[in-house]
Amino acid sequence: MSRYAQQGFTLLELVVVIVIVGLLAAVALPRxxxxxxxxxxxxxNGTAGAxxxxxxxxxxxxxxxxxxxxGGLNNVAGFGDGDVDVNELxxxxxxxxGPGAQGCAELWRGVLLGSAPSVAVRGSAAYLSEFAAPLCRYRYQSDTRRIEYDTRTGAVTVAE
Structure with a gap:
């Protein structure tokens, strides 16, 4: 048997390996x-598009x-569950x-049909709904971004 097989790694070799692993972590972690x-x-952005x-x-x-x-402003026939109300435009x-944070949450579910991300007024849903007339705001819980929907114009934007 060779001399190294019996002794293991030297302290210098271990320090070099630790330094290399540390450098790799310092470069990879921010990425x-x-x-x-x-x-x-x-x-x-994908949810805002939906x-x-x-x-x-x-x-x-x-x-x-x-x-x-x-036509009518209440319960648009032929869309989803037929419970979405519209404005005069x-x-x-x-x-x-009706209007309010709960109304915004229901509007989200009514418009996004199917497998939409969860929304609630409070709690642990993916998005929390808020209402600041005429905007429905949906704040993403895992981030600072929010989706804003203008009920007057139909505009959907993402804000930080």
Missing amino acids: LMSAAGDAQAASV LAAGVAMVRAQWELNRASGR GWPMATAS
Whole structure:
């Protein structure tokens, strides 16, 4: 057997390995943290896009209903559960609860149909809803970003 097989690593070799691992961690860790932030931003932006598409679909259904003489501001027929109310321009603005944080949460569920991220007024949902007339705000719990929906114009934006 060789001399090294019996003695193991020298202290110098262990220090060199620790330094190399430390340098790799110092370089890789910030990149991983950036990737997590980018993933959260992408999640919020994707959800905002889905909300904007849902708002446009409600508006389109309202236009179709209006053209066929079935128009109205309450409970847009032919969309989702039929419980989304619109303003005079056809933009979704409420459901059964009317304006307010709870109404914004219900509007989110009514417009985003299906597998939308969870929303609540308080608690541990993915998004928390707030209302500051005429804006419904949906704050992403894992980040500082929020989605804002203007009930007057149908505009959906992402804010920090």
